[in-house]
Amino acid sequence: MKTKIDILSTKNLMVLLLSLSIVITSCNDDNTSDVECFDDFNYDDTTDEGPASWFNYCTDDGTINECGSTTRQSPIDISGVVNDPTLQSLSTLYANSITEIINNGHTLQFNYNGTGTVNFQGSDYSLQQFHFHANSEHTIEGSHKPLEVHLVHKNDSGHLMVLGIFFEIGAESTFLAQFIDNLPEEINETYLDFDLSYNASGLLPANLSYYHYKGSLTTPPCSEIVEWVVMKNALEMSQTQMDQFSGILHHNFRPVQPLAGRVIGAYDVN
Numbered sequence: 001m002k003t004k005i006d007i008l009s010t011k012n013l014m015v016l017l018l019s020l021s022i023v024i025t026s027c028n029d030d031n032t033s034d035v036e037c038f039d040d041f042n043y044d045d046t047t048d049e050g051p052a053s054w055f056n057y058c059t060d061d062g063t064i065n066e067c068g069s070t071t072r073q074s075p076i077d078i079s080g081v082v083n084d085p086t087l088q089s090l091s092t093l094y095a096n097s098i099t100e101i102i103n104n105g106h107t108l109q110f111n112y113n114g115t116g117t118v119n120f121q122g123s124d125y126s127l128q129q130f131h132f133h134a135n136s137e138h139t140i141e142g143s144h145k146p147l148e149v150h151l152v153h154k155n156d157s158g159h160l161m162v163l164g165i166f167f168e169i170g171a172e173s174t175f176l177a178q179f180i181d182n183l184p185e186e187i188n189e190t191y192l193d194f195d196l197s198y199n200a201s202g203l204l205p206a207n208l209s210y211y212h213y214k215g216s217l218t219t220p221p222c223s224e225i226v227e228w229v230v231m232k233n234a235l236e237m238s239q240t241q242m243d244q245f246s247g248i249l250h251h252n253f254r255p256v257q258p259l260a261g262r263v264i265g266a267y268d269v270n
């Protein structure tokens, strides 16, 4: 509730400042643009809250907005990959979680209430939540996949490692089938089921070959703090399942960002 009040008062302040600025601008005939703060962001660049305007998005907790950076942003197009002999196999260990799904207006997010650990390059990262993007955010040789899930992990130092996994149209996903009839369709709606226990390992392809690069969050404030691990092998879902997800997600993918000289490494499971 406190956050909501703060946001409202910030908005009111901005309306006041904007009004004052319009008066000043009309007096001075000054073209100085105003800094805009958005209470919310979206994926529609025909509006002022779309990805092309995210660099203007203000955070209210002092976090630096890095959406305008051109050095280490995500997602990217995955092409020109090189084998990286320093990359190691992923070691995963997930315990079961109860089901908690929230529609936060940007994605469908599954909060993970079980313990889940992935060891990546000698560091243990624990699973916080996973969520979905339709179409995929990362592209392969310029092409989107229909759906991409992001499993967000954090280590004790606060660094993030996100596992990205693509879905393609094919056989029905037994993992998604557990939840498909209870996906919260309304913004701020939550589905909570203590009796529906599942394991996040059901989201991993059998073969854990992957791509790796250093990037960012794909939503404001686009912080450049993410080790990205994108699975080479996609999972399958039925067209009906895809339609149910896309009917809620509404094209929630950020356009690909400049590679800016970064190397995309590859690790292959033999």
Ligand SMILES: [Zn+2]
Pocket: 131, 132, 133, 150, 218
């Ligand atoms: Zn994501």
